[in-house]
Amino acid sequence: MQVKETQNEGLKRGYQFTLPAADLATQVEAKLKEAQPEVEMKGFRKGKVPMALLKKQFGPRVMGDAMQEAIDTALKSHLEASGDRPALQPKVEMVGGENWKEGDDLVVDVTYEALPAIPEADLSGVELERLVVSASDEQVTEALENLAKNAQSFEDRKKGTKSKDGDQLVIDFKGSVDGELFDGGTAEDYPLVLGSNSFIPGFEAQLVGAKAGDEIKVEVKFPEDYGHPALAGKDAVFETTVKAVKAPKAAELDDELAKKFGADDLEALKGQIRERLEAEYQGASRQILKRALLDKLDTLVSFDLPDSLVEAEAGQIAHQLWHEENPEDHGHNHGEIEPTDEHKKLAERRVRLGLLLAEIGQKNEITVSDQEMTQAVLRQARQYPGQERAFFEFIQQNPQAQQQLRAPIFEDKVVDHIVEGAKVSEKSVTKEELEKAIEALDQL
Known part of the structure; x- marks a missing residue:
């Protein structure tokens, strides 16, 4: 296989692979010989079909398989040798197309965008603030009264x-x-x-x-x-x-009410409510902390971004926001939605942070375990009552769906890793101040 570089600008790469016709014919011959002992054909005993007849009967199909295998092998060898990591699946086009005939060299053009080299990010100076909210007695009582209304x-x-x-x-x-x-x-x-x-x-x-x-x-x-x-x-x-x-x-605020909700007595129920409220506050606080961290990471390093990834992300953002603005339209027959400059700017941020977090995760050997994936699938399956088995089968057979579940878990683990090594101070705030901080996130 001969390889000739045709493009090398920024992250864009182009190559022309040429497989001599003789090498291709040798591969076809080898595949036919391998299959010959098992072939049965009218007029011949099993394994005794002449090679010339095998070529006539199965040659075109075997040739197609040989061509695809040759291209896949050549591309894999090239990527291993170059160290390139394509941002998206490489585009492969056969030169000559329908005019190609047996006896011609196989020539294909391969183009892709390579993922950029990610500079080392200095995380030692990252400083963050964690908002802390304690559930007040009034908030616990309010939640308890709401439970009593539900148990009326x-x-x-x-x-x-x-x-x-x-x-x-x-x-x-x-x-x-x-x-x-x-x-x-x-x-x-x-x-x-x-x-x-x-x-x-x-x-x-x-x-x-x-x-x-x-x-x-x-x-x-x-x-x-x-x-x-x-x-x-x-x-x-x-x-x-x-x-x-x-x-x-309304139900009385007493031990009987507590037992209806699985607690031993009223004090135990209050404790459970306090824990639940503070867990909700911690979740909101984490969102704020994570956004602050991502804002800092966004300024730490600079590198070229693959246009293909940015365009794809901008398209997804535009599509998602369109549906949020048009909730009555559940279909996808709305024509092409052109991303705005604001969509593209947000897409650049997401792609840059995604690549940076992936690099940090890889260098620190952060992975998503099978147990974590199973838990994620179980959580998602609960959204489809009565169809859990079908959902499990869909996830098992769909690598893209698996990646969509794995990606946020991986990102959160990388974020947690960075936060563990950062300088984090705590600030006590009220529930109302926490809510305002969450609202501010949505406005950014």
Whole structure:
């Protein structure tokens, strides 16, 4: 294989590989001889098919395999010898294309952008500030009261009392469209909390002010996008009987409440709540610390960036932001979204930091363990209840999906490694000050 350099500008590389026709023919011959003992063909015993007939029957396919193998081997050898690491999959084009015929040399053009050499980053002078928030007794009590609301019960109101939002009605109902009852439109002793918006729009509002024993004809219209096409957009009537009106009663802040949430007693539940709140604060504090670290790393070193990586990242940013601004559009038939200068600037930062963190991680032998990957897959699978097995199989068969899970874990481990060696001071702040700092991140 002959290799000729055709481009070497910045990070852009170009080479022309030439495999002599004789070498290619030798490879094809070797592959056919290897397969000959197992070949069966009408008129010949197994393994006795003449080479000339094998070439005629299987030559083109074997030639294609030999060509691809030769190109892959040549490219691998070149990258090992040059030390280049392509930013993206190299582009390989066969010279001559459809005009190539057996007996011609195989000539291919290979182009790619090489990853840059990353300068050594001096991390010894990195100074960071960690915000610390302790959960106050008031915050614990507030969270405890919210739990009590979730554990609320309902008690019968006095006979003749009109219902209001927040009350629970026990009702029987029969729903009909065009005078005909429909499947799923009938129930008895159904507990409905007014204001919960658990029924179609307009239903609950017509029951506000109802008393036990009232019979009400609830008239509503199913939404146009209702899940059952036969009912979508249709007018419906629900013959409804109110059997009871119940007032909400928050659970008592006592040991019984604690036991409902798996704690031994109220003090133990308070302790769990305090730990959960402070874990949330620590998570927010870490986001702020990480952003501050990345800002510092962004100024530590300078190096050329592969245009292909920046363009790809800018395209992803533009696409993601477009969908955030147009949440009603869940498809991808919106045409090409042109990245702005702001998108490209953000893409440059992300690519630069990504390459720098990857270099730091590699030099410090930081890896993502199988256990960490398994935990990440389990966390992600919980978002697809009932489809966990299908999700696991998808991840196993999709290297790109595996990389998408692995990348943030690796990045966080590298960040933690840098923080461990940095000078980190702590600053006590209030919950409100922490929230303002988090809001400031979103505005950057």
